[in-house]
Amino acid sequence: MTYKFTIIVPVYNEEDNLERVETELSNYLKIAKVTSSVLFVNDGSSDNSQALIEAICERNEAFNYISFKQNRGLSAAIKAGFDYVDSELVGYIDSDLQTTPEDFNILLDHIDTHELVTGVRSNRKDSFVKNMSSKIANGIRRTFTHDGMDDTGCPLKVIKTDYAKRIPMFKGLHRFLPAMILLQKGRIIQVPVQHFPRMAGTANFGLWNRLFGPLMDCFAYLWMKKKYINYEVEKSSK
Template sequence: MKTSIFPYCLFQAEESPYKLTILVPVYNEEDNIERLEKELLEYLKIASVPAKVLFINDGSTDKSLELLEQVCYRNLEFSFISFEKNCGLSAAIKAGFDFVDTELTGYIDADLQTTPNDFNLLLEHIEENDLVTGVRANRKDSFVKNMSSKIANGIRRAFTHDGMDDTGCPLKIIKTCYAKNLPMFKGLHRFLPAMILLQNGKIKQIPVQHFPRIAGEAKYGLWNRLLGPLMDCFAYLWMKKKYINYTINRRGE
C-alpha cells in the first residue's frame, strides 16, 4: 500500500494500476444497464487516469442485479456490491465510499443524463481541489423539475454558503481521503460540497453536458427535490455545529 499524495488524509490507496473508481448507484434500472456498460467501457478507453467501475445495487426489485452480474463477469474493470433491500441514494454512495481503494472517487447516476466522458473535464481540476462537481448546462428536464431543483439549490446555498449552483448534478470527482471522512446520513448526498468545506477542503464546479432520460423512471418527485432538501438543511446545520475538525502539526514515535 502507498500513502495518498494528498494532504489531510489518513487513507492509504491500494497498490493497483487504477487511480479512479467510478461509483454507479443502481435502483431498478434494468433498461439502462446495457447502455451503462457500453458508455462506461467507451470512457475507460479515453479516461485521463486509469479507472475502474463499482456498481452499487440499491436493493433493485427488477432484473438490474442479474444484469450487473453478467456485466461484471465479462468486464475485468467492473465490479458490484448489492444491498439486501433498498436503502436510498445516500446509503449507496456511502457504501461506495467505504469500498473504494483508489486515490480518486467518481460518481455518476445510472440514468446517464450526464456522460462519463465529462469526467475528464472534472479531472483537469482535481489536483488543486478536493471535490470537483458538474453543473448541468442546458438541462433537459421538465419545467417543474428544473424549477423545484433551482428553488432547492437556492435554499441550500442560503443554509450552507457553499457557493455551488447545482449540488444535485450526478457527476463528481472527490479525493477519496475526503470522501471516507464524510459523516453521511440520509439526504446528505446533496451536501457533499458543504461537507468537504467542513474538512477545510477546496471545491470547484464545472459545466457539463446534460441529456434527457431515455429509459427507466425517475426516482424523485416534488418531495424529494424540494421539501426533503429543506428538512435536510436543518440536519446539515446540526452537523456543522457538532462537527469535529482538527489538524495534527507534530507526531513522534
C-alpha cells in the first residue's frame, strides 16, 4: 500500500508506554483522513523497548521501525525519520502520548495551505515548573526567530516531507522546526490540540533541557539563518 502520511514515533526507554502506543495509533489509522503509517525510531533504548517495537511491527502491517546503535537524542531521531520516509506528508508524536493521535486530523485540515502545521497544547497537564520553564523558553525563542509560535515543543506536528527533508538538523533543532520552514519560505500555522498527563514512564527532559539548552540553541539558529542557502529552480532540462 502507498501511504500519504507517515507518523514518526521517537522512542527512548518507553517500554511501559508502547502497548498503549500500539493501541492508540492502530485506532487512529482506522479514522485517519489520509492513508497513514507509523515509523518507530528507537533512540538507543536500554530497556525492553526494541523487543516490544519489533513485536508490534510484526503484527501490524502499517508499522515499521529503525533503531539506533546508541542514544543520539530527540532531534537525531526526528531527523532520521525525515530521512527515512517517502510519503508526501510526515509528522511525529511522542511515545508518552500526552497528545492524542486523533488530533492529527485537526492538523491535516490545514496542511493543504501550509507547509507545517503544529499543535499548541491547550490546558497543559504538566507541573508548574515544567509549564513555566516552557513558557519562558518559548518567549526567548520567539524573540530570536520571530516565528510567532507559542509552543514549538508540542510533540504533534504535520509537515510536507520535501520541506522536512531540507531541514539541516542539529541537536535541539526540533524546537525550531517552524522557524526552519520559514527559512524555506514555507507557510506555518499553530492549532490548539488536547494535552494529557503522562501515564507511565519517566520524562527525559529536565530544567536544563527546557530552559538553558534552548537559549544556547537560539545562537546556533541565528548562525544557521545567516548561512542558510535557499534557492528555487526556474528551469531544468529534465
